[in-house]
Amino acid sequence: MARTPQIVATQFIILSLLSSFALILVQGDDQEFVRALDRKLLGLKKEKFSHFKMYWHDIIGGPNPSSVRVVNPPTNSSTAFGLISMIDNPLTEGPELTSKLLGKSQGFYSSASQKELGLLMAMNFHFIQGKYNGSTITILGRNQVFNKVREMPVVGGSGLFRFARGYAEARTHTFTPTTGDATVEYNIYVLHY
Secondary structure: OOOHHHHHHHHHHHHHHHHHHHHHHHHOOOOOOOOOOHHHHHHHHEEEEEEEEEEEEEOOOOOOEEEEEEEEOOOOOOOOOOOOOEEEEEEEOOOOOOEEEEEEEEEEEEEOOOOOOEEEEEEEEEOOHHHOOOOEEEEEEEOOOOOOOEEEEEEEEEEHHHOOOOEEEEEEEEEOOOOEEEEEEEEEEEEOO
């Protein structure tokens, strides 16, 4: 059987493509900046699922506020769109500010909606008690403050919360309209090592 040059060329191209594909499969990622790791090398053991309950105190008034407005909204905004506040809010075991201090919520919140009161929350819950001392849970999400329950994602953490993921539920416990102070119950459900 005689082969024409076109058939030979086609077979050569197909053979070249197949061998290139096989070579890619054998080599895998040829990136010097990334490599697969065994989780044991980082001290990561079995993943745990934990529930944390605490109270977040946003203190705007008084001589020692924990929430400070750093950008004012335009005067024509009914939703305070554009407002940005930095926070160093106490996290306590109970709803009273005098209850056991578990840590601080540090970060900011901003009014991010022009149509309703919707906040962008970016916070690290930094713990100071027990085995979690020095560890953080990072929350980044939308908080529609007039909803009874608001859900925000846990996007990471540090210390005992490395590779953390999960969600936080926020429920307003008390709000004082004259000062703007609020106490919010946080229930955080987190997968971590």
